[in-house]
Amino acid sequence: MTSLRSALPLLFLLSLPAFAADPLPSWHEGANKQQIIAFVQAVTTEGSKDYVKPAERIAVFDNDGTLWTEQPAYFEVLFAFDEVKRLAAQHPEWQTTQPFKAVLEGDHQALAASGMDGLLKIIGATHTGISTEAFIDNAKNWLKQARHPKTGKPFNQMIYQPMLEMLDYLRSQQFKTYIVSGGDTAFMRAFAEEVYGVPPEQVIGSNFVTQYQLKDGQPQVLRTAKLAHNDDGPGKPESIDSIIGRRPILAFGNSDGDLQMLQWTAAGKGKRLMGLVHHTDAQREWAYDRNSQVGRLDKALDLAKTQHWTVVDMARDWRRIYPFDPAVQAEVQ
Amino acid sequence: MTSLRSALPLLFLLSLPAFAADPLPSWHEGANKQQIIAFVQAVTTEGSKDYVKPAERIAVFDNDGTLWTEQPAYFEVLFAFDEVKRLAAQHPEWQTTQPFKAVLEGDHQALAASGMDGLLKIIGATHTGISTEAFIDNAKNWLKQARHPKTGKPFNQMIYQPMLEMLDYLRSQQFKTYIVSGGDTAFMRAFAEEVYGVPPEQVIGSNFVTQYQLKDGQPQVLRTAKLAHNDDGPGKPESIDSIIGRRPILAFGNSDGDLQMLQWTAAGKGKRLMGLVHHTDAQREWAYDRNSQVGRLDKALDLAKTQHWTVVDMARDWRRIYPFDPAVQAEVQ
Numbered sequence: 001m002t003s004l005r006s007a008l009p010l011l012f013l014l015s016l017p018a019f020a021a022d023p024l025p026s027w028h029e030g031a032n033k034q035q036i037i038a039f040v041q042a043v044t045t046e047g048s049k050d051y052v053k054p055a056e057r058i059a060v061f062d063n064d065g066t067l068w069t070e071q072p073a074y075f076e077v078l079f080a081f082d083e084v085k086r087l088a089a090q091h092p093e094w095q096t097t098q099p100f101k102a103v104l105e106g107d108h109q110a111l112a113a114s115g116m117d118g119l120l121k122i123i124g125a126t127h128t129g130i131s132t133e134a135f136i137d138n139a140k141n142w143l144k145q146a147r148h149p150k151t152g153k154p155f156n157q158m159i160y161q162p163m164l165e166m167l168d169y170l171r172s173q174q175f176k177t178y179i180v181s182g183g184d185t186a187f188m189r190a191f192a193e194e195v196y197g198v199p200p201e202q203v204i205g206s207n208f209v210t211q212y213q214l215k216d217g218q219p220q221v222l223r224t225a226k227l228a229h230n231d232d233g234p235g236k237p238e239s240i241d242s243i244i245g246r247r248p249i250l251a252f253g254n255s256d257g258d259l260q261m262l263q264w265t266a267a268g269k270g271k272r273l274m275g276l277v278h279h280t281d282a283q284r285e286w287a288y289d290r291n292s293q294v295g296r297l298d299k300a301l302d303l304a305k306t307q308h309w310t311v312v313d314m315a316r317d318w319r320r321i322y323p324f325d326p327a328v329q330a331e332v333q
Numbered sequence: 334m335t336s337l338r339s340a341l342p343l344l345f346l347l348s349l350p351a352f353a354a355d356p357l358p359s360w361h362e363g364a365n366k367q368q369i370i371a372f373v374q375a376v377t378t379e380g381s382k383d384y385v386k387p388a389e390r391i392a393v394f395d396n397d398g399t400l401w402t403e404q405p406a407y408f409e410v411l412f413a414f415d416e417v418k419r420l421a422a423q424h425p426e427w428q429t430t431q432p433f434k435a436v437l438e439g440d441h442q443a444l445a446a447s448g449m450d451g452l453l454k455i456i457g458a459t460h461t462g463i464s465t466e467a468f469i470d471n472a473k474n475w476l477k478q479a480r481h482p483k484t485g486k487p488f489n490q491m492i493y494q495p496m497l498e499m500l501d502y503l504r505s506q507q508f509k510t511y512i513v514s515g516g517d518t519a520f521m522r523a524f525a526e527e528v529y530g531v532p533p534e535q536v537i538g539s540n541f542v543t544q545y546q547l548k549d550g551q552p553q554v555l556r557t558a559k560l561a562h563n564d565d566g567p568g569k570p571e572s573i574d575s576i577i578g579r580r581p582i583l584a585f586g587n588s589d590g591d592l593q594m595l596q597w598t599a600a601g602k603g604k605r606l607m608g609l610v611h612h613t614d615a616q617r618e619w620a621y622d623r624n625s626q627v628g629r630l631d632k633a634l635d636l637a638k639t640q641h642w643t644v645v646d647m648a649r650d651w652r653r654i655y656p657f658d659p660a661v662q663a664e665v666q
Contacts, residue, residue: 053533115431132574144550176534190576199508201534202580207575212567212593219593219600221574228561228575241465242540242555242561243576247521258550260545267552331666 004147024167026162026320026328035310039273043249044173047101050271054174060240063181065187065279065295067196069158071286073294076183079142083126124225128208131220132186139190153324156191162318167196168320180240182232182257202215204239206231237264259300276300276309284321285314356502357497359653368643374498376582377506383604387507391581393573396514396521398587398628399610400529402491404619406627409516412475416459420661457558462543464553472523486657489524495502497650500529511535513573515565515590539564539570565590570597592633607642609633617654618647
């Protein structure tokens with residue numbers, strides 16, 4: 001039987017404050033995890049030379065390939081294809097018109113032949129000509145029923161558990177977490193709050209010119225077919241400057257489309273963290289970089305090496321990929 | 334000598350909770366003040382049928398004429414004129430070219446004759462062709478030295494004390510307060526946080542197309558001369574939809590340029606508050622509405638009456654206009 005005296009030190013251990021818990025349990029111990037935690041501690045410790053006041057703790061994250069999977073194609077493109085099928089009955093002309101015919105017939109060759117022009121027609125037909133609210137409803141309905149072709153899971157479960165932990169960790173340390181992505185802003189708002197905890201006003205993406213109008217006496221904001229902003233590459237620091245109006249102190253991406261956002265973040269004063277998710281895990285997710293059509297990571301990877309940015313090696317750094325993967329045991333440190 | 338027994342009730346009164354304090358001391362008692370307080374209490378009282386969760390408590394305010402004075406001209410236009418004078422040495426051609434010559438010579442007639450085209454040239458020459466950061470620095474420098482022609486006060490003191498109290502009150506009740514104004518976003522960011530407590534990411538205005546570029550190896554966001562968005566009239570609900578992604582539950586303006594923002598707010602579900610500042614005080618501020626060049630209030634005033642929106646009568650409702658006005662004594666209720 002344990003004496004009261006010997007039990008006391010144990011009780012003391014149990015009452016250790018919350019910071020002793022691992023904020024990133026799905027990350028393997030190693031240089032990258034250490035870098036992230038050391039950065040957060042440096043900028044949040046009052047009196048530290050790197051201290052940043054809470055209002056300035058802006059963290060920006062790309063979405064496709066950084067917070068969720070982007071293979072075998074951007075999920076928003078798969079949504080657009082499914083929408084063509086759903087809307088086909090209202091558009092009998094699509095049965096004989098490319099690129100819609102190719103989507104309806106599952107004709108990959110004809111679809112590929114229609115190229116970027118074809119894709120833009122599909123995006124236009126499924127993303128515009130309706131109100132923002134109606135579009136978000138469509139995206140939400142799709143997310144409820146559509147399943148990923150490889151895993152059979154809903155697309156909004158194909159999110160990276162280690163990145164969710166990082167978002168939560170940052171918010172617990174009074175960071176404001178933003179999505180800054182090439183995807184359509186309203187499409188991302190259909191799920192960002194629920195799955196990432198990122199509210200609509202912190203989702204920045206590409207968007208169409210909208211038009212306020214009265215329809216049957218009711219005001220609505222209509223999405224026109226004209227692109228207002230392409231939130232990719234240089235478009236990312238441009239939208240951060242325009243919408244947030246502060247330079248982030250942390251930026252995470254996974255492709256050359258994030259290069260300028262990382263570069264813009266890096267050029268600010270004081271301590272910053274720039275990171276890339278490198279897709280190196282053909283078993284559990286996908287492995288691709290310099291020669292990929294989707295999420296090409298080439299120039300940004302070179303820059304990351306010379307600039308000593310954090311390059312996450314998915315296979316080595318992440319103990320778990322998706323929330324639906326088996327839970328992991330605490331790692332011996 | 335007062336006995337301990339008789340002093341006890343007084344001590345009890347002194348310990349009343351903070352809500353007993355008047356959140357809007359610069360507002361006269363009356364229907365408008367009551368409406369504002371009743372609205373806030375209704376949407377923030379848990380269990381009330383009108384309850385709105387904190388994340389959805391979005392309040393939007395126009396700036397010119399709603400939060401600060403817009404007479405004798407929009408302050409941003411006065412800034413542009415002063416910038417022409419400051420920059421004239423670098424532009425010898427302005428001495429002989431309109432509309433710059435008119436500004437330099439104080440020739441009001443020639444300036445008026447140059448019309449909207451002339452004004453746009455002045456705005457372009459003073460607002461674009463530089464980085465966002467440099468532009469904000471220019472605006473801050475101007476605010477430090479420029480003085481209002483009537484009061485001799487810095488322009489960022491020409492703000493409405495009753496509206497400051499309303500912003501504070503809303504934030505104390507977990508509202509998120511936004512500026513949604515026709516003014517240039519970056520110009521407003523030069524003072525909004527300091528004077529209104531509204532951070533950069535909650536300032537929405539008109540903006541120019543920007544261009545991310547490397548200059549001498551340093552990244553910068555350059556303001557080009559092309560207008561990206563005119564945040565006036567229908568542009569206001571459009572930017573709210575695009576940038577906030579939630580419909581406000583409270584909107585305040587002062588002119589026909591705010592009509593669509595108020596209409597869009599009003600058309601949402603549940604309890605809302607729509608308000609207009611009616612400039613009725615020729616003694617302490619200005620009196621103008623249907624026939625004014627600046628801040629014309631005509632159609633929105635008619636709509637406010639039929640829709641029972643809150644129309645603030647500046648002369649009757651406000652005990653104090655500016656923070657530099659003499660402090661007011663508590664009013665007998």
